[in-house]
Amino acid sequence: MIRISKKVEYALMALKFISQSDNKLVTAREISDTKKIPYDLLSKILQKLKNENILLSNQGTNGGYSLNKRTDEIYLFNLMNMLDGDIALADCMHETKEKECSLEDSCSIKSEVAKLQKEVEDVFKNKTISDFV
């Protein structure tokens, strides 16, 4: 089964929401309430996006988040990598050799899986947040 994670969905909704609140700071609570996204989880996601320089944050009262990039500069592929880690169609395909496949020696489909991975990746590399706004 092939899925995009809830984290990524929540991030997409949040980024869309922020991009449509022109320049006004947006709080996690606001997004959570209007979009019915679990507050704590959303907070984590926004913090992550801030650390990845997708968002700017202001702490304290009247704080909140704002975009740090244009929507067409934020690629879905990167977003997925940030939130879910290395996107790999199979164990042997991770950039970082974090996972190894015990079948690598006897595997007869590796090069074809690699080709497939490239094609799927391209779909996500060709989408930016602006496609969602």
Added chain:
Amino acid sequence: MIRISKKVEYALMALKFISQSDNKLVTAREISDTKKIPYDLLSKILQKLKNENILLSNQGTNGGYSLNKRTDEIYLFNLMNMLDGDIALADCMHETKEKECSLEDSCSIKSEVAKLQKEVEDVFKNKTISDFV
């Protein structure tokens, strides 16, 4: 994280193996041994493929499996559906309404996710086993 399952990988290797053993029946044990695939799991996969009319089976001594379709008639997309169930990028995208998304009312990205799903699906719909042989 986006992955193709081990089941599908094992199925691909098995189908490739069978397609290259021209006409001779191939046993699950043979494939399991040469490809280092867990025997019980592989058995289940082959049985499934037999029930889906991808393979023919002969029981008993000297039994085994053979292809029931040309390799270019077996689509990766269908294979994935058979083995992993409905391929859906998000909860709301299942053909059968087996899953519901509680955010469906407030969701602002559904149509874009649908577009994305179509693009990813097309990648898998355009691959057949012959691409792996």
Added chain:
DNA sequence: TCAAATAGGACTATATTAGTCCAAATTAGA
């Protein structure tokens, strides 16, 4: 000083995927 907000670690719960175990039915051949 207080309340609203981000920051972030640690934890729990749930779902999915992967793998195992066991017993039955089928069949060729000795």
Added chain:
DNA sequence: TCTAATTTGGACTAATATAGTCCTATTTGA
């Protein structure tokens, strides 16, 4: 007719990944 090789198939367990929660600290404007 017995036996071993094989498919068949249900039930179960283990491992992993995803989703969600809890708690506490820090920042900051009023």
